[in-house]
Amino acid sequence: MNKTxxxxxxxxxxxxxxxxxxxxxxxxxxxxxxxxxxxxxxxxVPPTLFPKEPTLANYQSALTVGHFATYTWNxxxxxxxxxxxxxxxxxxxxxxxxxxxFVGRQALFLLTLATIMIPLQVIMVPIFLVLRNLGLxxxxxxxxxxxxATPTGVFLLRQYMLSIPDEIxxxxxxxxxxxxxxxxxxxxxxxxxALATLAIFxxxxxxxxxxxxxxxxxxxxxxxxxxxxxRLVGQFGxxxxxxxxxxVITLLPMLMVFLLLQRYFLSNLTAGSVKG
Amino acid sequence: MKHKMGRLLTPYLFLAPNTLxxxxxxxxxxxxxxxxxxxxxxxxxxxxxxxxxxxxxxxLEDRAFLTSLxxxxxxxxxxxxxxVVLSLMLAIALRATTLGNALARIGFYLPVILSxxxxxxxxxxxxxxxxxxxxxxxxxLGQSPIPWLTDINWARAVVILxxxxxxxxxxxxxxxxxxxxIPTELYQAAEVDGASPRQQFWQITLPLLAxxxxxxxxxxxxxxxKAFEIILVLTNGGPGDATRLxxxxxxxxxxxxxxxxxxxxxxxxxxxxxxxxxxxxxRVSRDS
Numbered sequence: 231m232n233k234t235x236x237x238x239x240x241x242x243x244x245x246x247x248x249x250x251x252x253x254x255x256x257x258x259x260x261x262x263x264x265x266x267x268x269x270x271x272x273x274x275v276p277p278t279l280f281p282k283e284p285t286l287a288n289y290q291s292a293l294t295v296g297h298f299a300t301y302t303w304n305x306x307x308x309x310x311x312x313x314x315x316x317x318x319x320x321x322x323x324x325x326x327x328x329x330x331x332f333v334g335r336q337a338l339f340l341l342t343l344a345t346i347m348i349p350l351q352v353i354m355v356p357i358f359l360v361l362r363n364l365g366l367x368x369x370x371x372x373x374x375x376x377x378x379a380t381p382t383g384v385f386l387l388r389q390y391m392l393s394i395p396d397e398i399x400x401x402x403x404x405x406x407x408x409x410x411x412x413x414x415x416x417x418x419x420x421x422x423x424a425l426a427t428l429a430i431f432x433x434x435x436x437x438x439x440x441x442x443x444x445x446x447x448x449x450x451x452x453x454x455x456x457x458x459x460x461r462l463v464g465q466f467g468x469x470x471x472x473x474x475x476x477x478v479i480t481l482l483p484m485l486m487v488f489l490l491l492q493r494y495f496l497s498n499l500t501a502g503s504v505k506g
Numbered sequence: 507m508k509h510k511m512g513r514l515l516t517p518y519l520f521l522a523p524n525t526l527x528x529x530x531x532x533x534x535x536x537x538x539x540x541x542x543x544x545x546x547x548x549x550x551x552x553x554x555x556x557x558x559x560x561x562x563x564x565x566l567e568d569r570a571f572l573t574s575l576x577x578x579x580x581x582x583x584x585x586x587x588x589x590v591v592l593s594l595m596l597a598i599a600l601r602a603t604t605l606g607n608a609l610a611r612i613g614f615y616l617p618v619i620l621s622x623x624x625x626x627x628x629x630x631x632x633x634x635x636x637x638x639x640x641x642x643x644x645x646x647l648g649q650s651p652i653p654w655l656t657d658i659n660w661a662r663a664v665v666i667l668x669x670x671x672x673x674x675x676x677x678x679x680x681x682x683x684x685x686x687x688i689p690t691e692l693y694q695a696a697e698v699d700g701a702s703p704r705q706q707f708w709q710i711t712l713p714l715l716a717x718x719x720x721x722x723x724x725x726x727x728x729x730x731x732k733a734f735e736i737i738l739v740l741t742n743g744g745p746g747d748a749t750r751l752x753x754x755x756x757x758x759x760x761x762x763x764x765x766x767x768x769x770x771x772x773x774x775x776x777x778x779x780x781x782x783x784x785x786x787x788x789r790v791s792r793d794s
Contacts, residue, residue, distance in 0.1 A: 257632050261627065326517035356773075492612050
């Protein structure tokens with residue numbers, strides 16, 4: 231008797247928290263639902279919750295806005311390349327910090343930690359000038375390279391590599407492995423869980439990046455999805471039906487990554503804690 | 507011997523690529539920014555004249571800057587307060603690992619993975635004065651619509667809520683991690699002693715969670731000071747300059763006003779504030 235009672239309250243409680251979470255998500259859900267409504271239904275009073283006559287017309291018009299395919303490709307290219315560079319350079323730095331004793335190691339590590347706290351917004355102006363001197367303004371590489379040296383990534387990978395026993399490295403050295411070989415054939419394969427975490431976070435950050443392209447990119451052809459979306463909003467008299475569909479297209483890849491790999495996001499990874 | 511020299515160099519070689527990128531794109535700009543702030547100049551002609559602390563002196567009389575600073579202070583205070591309380595409440599409510607809690611955690615975390623532009627669009631779509639669903643619901647209930655994004659105070663409230671909404675799930679996860687480090691025996695013992703849930707919260711949870719709370723507060727403060735993108739999309743700093751914060755003011759000064767050196771001085775002030783606040787928060791925690 232008591233047991234069924236307990237089960238009932240637990241069921242009610244679960245239903246309650248899930249209901250609240252759904253309510254919390256209303257702003258996103260509303261965008262998705264609205265994106266399937268024909269223009270006339272979009273502004274109905276009282277509003278309909280679900281589209282009465284679902285349509286894909288908004289998506290058709292979104293795909294024909296400017297160079298939508300180009301924006302999408304740019305976003306994929308930037309997020310992928312920046313993540314690959316981050317994985318390589320961060321893991322190399324992390325390997326050095328975790329597995330070598332050398333002069334300045336402690337200082338470098340502390341410096342890495344401190345810089346997690348420096349937001350891009352603080353160096354917005356001078357970084358634009360640095361990029362301009364290097365000929366990297368209005369270039370995708372201007373938004374790919376600078377954020378790749380994520381201190382968060384170095385920190386995360388270093389913590390993970392510390393747990394790899396030194397004996398493995400020593401015996402590889404005795405067998406004649408080069409230092410690069412040790413890094414490439416032993417450390418990297420053993421660090422795959424941490425690398426995967428960093429890859430997921432890095433891809434998410436770069437896909438969602440706005441300030442970088444906002445400062446660096448000026449031409450239509452080089453715009454990312456985020457930039458194109460913000461420009462759609464900035465236009466005089468927002469075309470909501472198109473904008474909503476474009477928004478859904480922009481958030482969809484991240485939503486899929488998140489739902490498939492949510493345990494990576496929801497594990498308490500304070501190391502990945504700063505959006506970087 | 508040669509082998510040994512190589513071994514000594516190895517770590518530096520492994521560090522080189524990351525350090526190079528970092529040096530060129532983070533350290534160098536920081537130094538530049540500081541140097542620029544003592545000059546007068548523009549994007550075309552470069553640095554033109556050393557003016558000492560003139561830029562900083564000018565900031566003290568700059569109404570646009572001081573207003574945005576004041577707006578930022580209020581915004582940061584409210585966002586940090588609300589987001590810490592909300593994420594802590596969520597963490598405590600969803601602490602147990604039941605299926606319902608697991609799904610709810612996914613739901614509350616989801617806004618974190620949305621880009622700030624998407625967050626801005628979603629909130630603007632809900633709160634738009636003439637087209638938004640909130641006002642549509644209000645008017646179908648016979649209420650008069652509220653000028654959410656065109657009234658100074660409502661716009662500020664919406665901007666703050668959107669910011670809190672977008673980050674609460676993130677801090678919730680950190681808080682859950684902190685809660686998991688508190689030994690359950692403490693709660694069992696407290697229960698035996700007849701402590702109420704409220705007493706348990708104040709006597710056990712909150713004190714033992716202090717390091718996590720500090721971490722969340724620092725992260726939330728830094729994040730709030732960085733705020734720019736959501737607001738740009740949601741209100742573009744308006745109505746008037748009611749929601750224009752420091753970062754947007756820096757952006758406008760540098761790129762619309764074509765005054766990079768004066769903007770650099772503002773950036774230095776922002777950086778100094780961030781460092782100072784972080785140090786104060788760390789010191790306060792050490793003392794208590």
